[in-house]
Amino acid sequence: xxxxxxxxxxxxxxxxxxxxxxxxxxxxxxxxxxxxxxxxxxxxxxxxxxxxxxxxxxxxxxxxxxxxxxxxxxxxxxxxxxxxxxxxxxxxxxxxxxxxxxxxxxxxxxxxxxxxxxxxxxxxxxxxxxxxxxxxxxxxxxxxxxxxxxxxxxxxxxxxxxxxxxxxxxxxxxxxxxxxxxxxxxxxxxxxxxxxxxxxxxxxxxxxxxxxxxxx
Amino acid sequence: xxxxxxxxxxxxxxxxxxxxxxxxxxxxxxxxxxxxxxxxxxxxxxxxxxxxxxxxxxxxxxxxxxxxxxxxxxxxxxxxxxxxxxxxxxxxxxxx
Numbered sequence: 620x621x622x623x624x625x626x627x628x629x630x631x632x633x634x635x636x637x638x639x640x641x642x643x644x645x646x647x648x649x650x651x652x653x654x655x656x657x658x659x660x661x662x663x664x665x666x667x668x669x670x671x672x673x674x675x676x677x678x679x680x681x682x683x684x685x686x687x688x689x690x691x692x693x694x695x696x697x698x699x700x701x702x703x704x705x706x707x708x709x710x711x712x713x714x715x716x717x718x719x720x721x722x723x724x725x726x727x728x729x730x731x732x733x734x735x736x737x738x739x740x741x742x743x744x745x746x747x748x749x750x751x752x753x754x755x756x757x758x759x760x761x762x763x764x765x766x767x768x769x770x771x772x773x774x775x776x777x778x779x780x781x782x783x784x785x786x787x788x789x790x791x792x793x794x795x796x797x798x799x800x801x802x803x804x805x806x807x808x809x810x811x812x813x814x815x816x817x818x819x820x821x822x823x824x825x826x827x828x829x830x831x832x833x834x835x
Numbered sequence: 836x837x838x839x840x841x842x843x844x845x846x847x848x849x850x851x852x853x854x855x856x857x858x859x860x861x862x863x864x865x866x867x868x869x870x871x872x873x874x875x876x877x878x879x880x881x882x883x884x885x886x887x888x889x890x891x892x893x894x895x896x897x898x899x900x901x902x903x904x905x906x907x908x909x910x911x912x913x914x915x916x917x918x919x920x921x922x923x924x925x926x927x928x929x930x931x
Contacts, residue, residue: 661921662914682916682920687927742899759898762902762903767910791912795869
């Protein structure tokens with residue numbers, strides 16, 4: 620029973636957990652109640668599935684597996700707790716267990732030395748050369764040039780462990796504790812991955828932005 | 836999903852009264868992500884805001900980071916689950 624519990628706010632585990640199987644008696648789930656609670660998170664789940672699998676077809680399968688598993692285990696969900704974090708955790712567990720069996724684990728790359736405010740500093744350097752005068756906020760004006768495809772390419776290019784943390788915090792607005800629960804990592808790891816991951820993302824955005832500008 | 840209704844940072848800092856700056860820049864910057872992601876307690880947040888009142892360069896940098904995050908979020912969260920998939924899930928839940 621204990622290992623079948625998939626709830627945010629619980630302890631943290633280092634490794635992906637076995638996927639729980641339904642055990643014992645529990646009342647049948649009303650699909651309308653389930654959809655009212657979980658349906659609002661489908662878009663966020665879909666975006667996460669695309670990021671995890673890297674393609675829309677597998678993303679749909681992953682979302683379907685996640686959603687149906689959540690339905691089967693809905694009796695374990697405590698109403699009023701964070702449904703989004705609960706769903707993300709199930710998706711991450713399903714993904715690690717069933718979609719990424721052969722995946723490489725524990726990639727070690729050094730990202731030390733990347734500065735804080737990477738993108739801001741590049742833009743300020745760039746603008747001090749006299750580009751774009753007369754705008755009140757020249758640095759933020761540049762952000763309007765970033766389109767969805769560019770942003771997604773930059774996020775997808777991050778190493779997976781950074782990508783997941785950065786995306787959940789930046790795009791889906793999960794708290795650090797919720798991210799820790801969803802990914803089964805300590806909160807301290809969420810912080811360090813976010814810190815490095817956001818710098819990496821800014822570097823990638825700068826590279827895309829710069830490439831675009833040169834071509835344009 | 837609506838973006839947070841947080842006020843721009845410039846409007847959250849008071850300029851008329853300079854106090855004692857409790858932080859060096861590095862201490863504020865260490866809390867950058869926690870600050871932007873609303874992970875600080877109210878007293879912790881107040882200390883960072885106090886630094887931003889006094890330190891113009893940090894205010895500009897923090898403001899940029901906040902604008903960047905909100906801009907990325909607003910764009911990417913326009914991607915939605917396909918309607919056909921929603922319909923399929925809806926009927927799957929109702930197949931015994």
